[in-house]
Amino acid sequence: xxxxxxxxxxxxxxxxxxxxxxxxxxxxxxxxxxxxxxxxxxxxxxxxxxxxxxxxxxxxxxxxxxxxxxxxxxxxxxxxxxxxxxxxxxxxxxxxxxxxxxxxxxxxxxxxxxxxxxxxxxxxxxxxxxxxxxxxxxxxxxxxxxxxxxxxxxxxxxxxxxxxxxxxxxxxxxxxxxxxxxxxxxxxxxxxxxxxxxxxxxxxxxxxxxxxxxxxxxxxxxxxxxxxxxxxxxxxxxxxxxxxxxxxxxxxxxxxxxxxxxxxxxxxxxxxxxxxxxxxxxxxxxxxxxxxxxxxxxxxxxxxxxxxxxxxxxxxxxxxxxxxxxxxxxxxxxxxxxxxxxxxxxxxxxxxxx
Amino acid sequence: xxxxxxxxxxxxxxxxxxxxxxxxxxxxxxxxxxxxxxxxxxxxxxxxxxxxxxxxxxxxxxxxxxxxxxxxxxxxxxxxxxxxxxxxxxxxxxxxxxxxxxxxxxxxxxxxxxxxxxxxxxxxxxxxxxxxxxxxxxxxxxxxxxxxxxxxxxxxxxxxxxxxxxxxxxxxxxxxxxxxxxxxxxxxxxxxxxxxxxxxxxxxxxxxxxxxxxxxxxxxxxxxxxxxxxxxxxxxxxxxxxxxxxxxxxxxxxxxxxxxxxxxxxxxxxxxxxxxxxxxxxxxxxxxxxxxxxxxxxxxxxxxxxxxxxxxxx
Ligand SMILES: Nc1ncnc2c1ncn2[C@@H]1O[C@H](COP(=O)(O)OP(=O)(O)O)[C@@H](O)[C@H]1O
Ligand SMILES: [Mg+2]
Numbered sequence: 001x002x003x004x005x006x007x008x009x010x011x012x013x014x015x016x017x018x019x020x021x022x023x024x025x026x027x028x029x030x031x032x033x034x035x036x037x038x039x040x041x042x043x044x045x046x047x048x049x050x051x052x053x054x055x056x057x058x059x060x061x062x063x064x065x066x067x068x069x070x071x072x073x074x075x076x077x078x079x080x081x082x083x084x085x086x087x088x089x090x091x092x093x094x095x096x097x098x099x100x101x102x103x104x105x106x107x108x109x110x111x112x113x114x115x116x117x118x119x120x121x122x123x124x125x126x127x128x129x130x131x132x133x134x135x136x137x138x139x140x141x142x143x144x145x146x147x148x149x150x151x152x153x154x155x156x157x158x159x160x161x162x163x164x165x166x167x168x169x170x171x172x173x174x175x176x177x178x179x180x181x182x183x184x185x186x187x188x189x190x191x192x193x194x195x196x197x198x199x200x201x202x203x204x205x206x207x208x209x210x211x212x213x214x215x216x217x218x219x220x221x222x223x224x225x226x227x228x229x230x231x232x233x234x235x236x237x238x239x240x241x242x243x244x245x246x247x248x249x250x251x252x253x254x255x256x257x258x259x260x261x262x263x264x265x266x267x268x269x270x271x272x273x274x275x276x277x278x279x280x281x282x283x284x285x286x287x288x289x290x291x292x293x294x295x296x297x298x299x300x301x302x303x304x305x306x307x308x309x310x311x312x313x314x315x316x317x318x319x320x321x322x323x324x325x326x327x328x329x330x331x332x333x334x335x336x337x338x339x340x341x342x343x344x345x346x347x348x349x350x351x352x353x354x
Numbered sequence: 355x356x357x358x359x360x361x362x363x364x365x366x367x368x369x370x371x372x373x374x375x376x377x378x379x380x381x382x383x384x385x386x387x388x389x390x391x392x393x394x395x396x397x398x399x400x401x402x403x404x405x406x407x408x409x410x411x412x413x414x415x416x417x418x419x420x421x422x423x424x425x426x427x428x429x430x431x432x433x434x435x436x437x438x439x440x441x442x443x444x445x446x447x448x449x450x451x452x453x454x455x456x457x458x459x460x461x462x463x464x465x466x467x468x469x470x471x472x473x474x475x476x477x478x479x480x481x482x483x484x485x486x487x488x489x490x491x492x493x494x495x496x497x498x499x500x501x502x503x504x505x506x507x508x509x510x511x512x513x514x515x516x517x518x519x520x521x522x523x524x525x526x527x528x529x530x531x532x533x534x535x536x537x538x539x540x541x542x543x544x545x546x547x548x549x550x551x552x553x554x555x556x557x558x559x560x561x562x563x564x565x566x567x568x569x570x571x572x573x574x575x576x577x578x579x580x581x582x583x584x585x586x587x588x589x590x591x592x593x594x595x596x597x598x599x600x601x602x603x604x605x606x607x608x609x610x611x612x613x614x615x616x617x618x619x620x621x622x623x624x625x626x627x628x629x630x631x632x633x634x635x636x637x638x639x640x641x642x643x644x645x646x647x648x649x650x651x652x653x654x655x656x657x658x659x660x661x662x663x664x665x666x667x668x
Binding site for chain 2: 037040041042061062063065067068069071072073075076077078079088089092093136137140
């Protein structure tokens with residue numbers, strides 16, 4: 001999809017089985033909204049074809065596609081009540097007028113807004129407006145539900161509550177759903193499947209656990225979770241196990257799925273999650289962790305349930321590593337300047353070819 | 355203290371002096387009166403208008419003595435009786451009111467798509483073109499524009515020229531009712547577009563997309579979403595167009611050629627042709643009354659809030 005000569009969505013091809021909850025995860029400006037607008041039919045693809053229920057739909061106008069969409073800014077009709085908003089798609093689709101009232105009431109109940117039907121939109125709270133928007137998008141039993149970051153504007157507590165709501169409603173109705181977000185937590189929590197997008201292109205498509213545990217490229221590793229990157233050069237490979245060297249130090253890691261066939265002396269990017277690095281005051285406390293390095297504490301950030309240490313590791317070229325400590329002793333164990341020992345297992349070090 | 359004050363720029367110190375001066379003439383305890391102070395010029399202007407109206411009301415009750423051409427000293431309602439019963443005035447009033455209603459409807463119908471396109475188009479070149487085309491007539495003025503129509507629509511005008519080449523006999527395009535209405539619509543269009551554009555800008559484009567995804571065709575989206583939300587703009591634009599055309603003078607005078615007088619032309623005649631200031635004043639007051647009545651009816655029908663003055667709309 002191009003705007004002028006700008007390609008907002010590039011080579012993007014995926015399919016989605018019925019009843020699944022797919023999340024498209026990507027930073028702002030990565031083309032998520034454009035992709036949804038293409039699927040909904042508000043934009044025409046410059047090249048390519050979109051199929052819904054096996055039917056090509058490029059020539060079908062939005063109002064003839066059975067797609068419910070919840071917009072980034074909700075787009076509720078301000079001149080109608082909550083119930084009138086929910087009834088709108090039924091009226092437009094010429095449903096039997098005698099059943100509309102019942103259907104609207106049923107869906108308002110579903111989103112836990114029974115009894116709020118007569119309220120005007122501006123008389124509802126942010127979370128309630130959210131629910132009206134969902135009911136309106138679902139009431140006509142669409143083939144596909146599209147969610148364009150509708151939770152982005154809510155505060156954290158409400159957002160987490162609504163994420164679970166989305167999941168509950170989606171499971172209850174079994175409606176095929178594409179959700180778009182830049183919130184990695186949301187993607188992991190609600191989805192059956194995640195597509196990570198950047199610059200209008202798909203970076204990886206995987207189930208949440210795999211997307212987190214087995215990122216296929218540095219972008220995915222960087223975008224989901226807190227990840228440390230180490231530049232290294234490959235020495236030898238044995239199956240997917242790779243031996244590398246960084247500033248003369250030997251590292252062992254696992255080749256990522258997207259980086260098959262590593263050449264000798266190839267430059268690589270290695271990634272390790274902050275929570276997979278153990279931190280200890282002395283080497284003997286690290287036990288049998290396969291890779292162990294020495295570092296100096298640069299900063300210690302108290303985040304409540306965990307402490308984030310920033311450790312400068314001289315052996316690896318002064319790289320700054322983030323390490324989580326889930327505060328087992330109830331106070332900051334280390335302060336800036338302390339010498340600490342870090343350790344991790346080889347299977348947790350993801351190796352990406354450059 | 356003096357040592358660091360030197361470091362401040364001169365403009366700052368000028369501002370200090372100014373503030374001290376303002377505090378002296380207008381002490382902070384007077385602050386609450388400031389908004390009313392700003393209101394004063396407007397109040398004076400409106401007040402003058404009311405004084406003028408009282409003067410006109412006084413004149414309207416004096417009858418012209420046809421022998422001396424002086425107004426009577428005694429008050430009477432004779433002028434009102436004439437204005438309300440003589441068929442001549444009824445014709446003019448009917449022509450003006452019906453004309454202004456027709457002009458309002460046609461203007462809104464033309465202005466809406468224009469404003470909509472101007473607001474919604476993604477091409478900034480087109481938007482600029484539409485804006486310039488909108489403002490151009492303002493630079494020309496009403497009389498010159500009416501004169502332009504005389505040139506274009508006259509018996510020897512461009513339109514009849516072209517028709518002549520096509521073998522169609524010369525048409526009388528001027529000095530009739532349609533010509534006046536046409537001129538008024540053309541004159542009012544920019545006002546209506548200018549009043550509609552902000553109202554349409556206030557409707558998020560996403561609402562229309564939403565209506566589409568919910569199953570509303572373009573026409574239904576227009577009918578159920580755009581039109582209701584544009585109502586404040588439509589009512590405002592309609593009021594302006596209606597009152598301006600009801601009271602217009604130049605277009606009926608020039609494009610009607612004396613045969614299509616509106617109320618303002620009749621008033622002019624009374625004041626400056628027959629010198630019957632009493633009757634002229636009466637007609638003026640009746641025009642004010644009719645205009646106010648129309649505005650009042652619109653307000654009660656749609657509520658004053660429709661002019662986006664209620665502030666209830668979010
Ligand atoms: N109508 C448009 N005209 C031109 N560029 C657009 C338009 N819509 C989106 N873009 C561009 O396409 C890119 C992707 O936008 P979008 O799909 O809104 O991203 P996201 O929703 O992931 O934040 C952005 O760089 C944006 O500037
Ligand atoms: Mg977006």
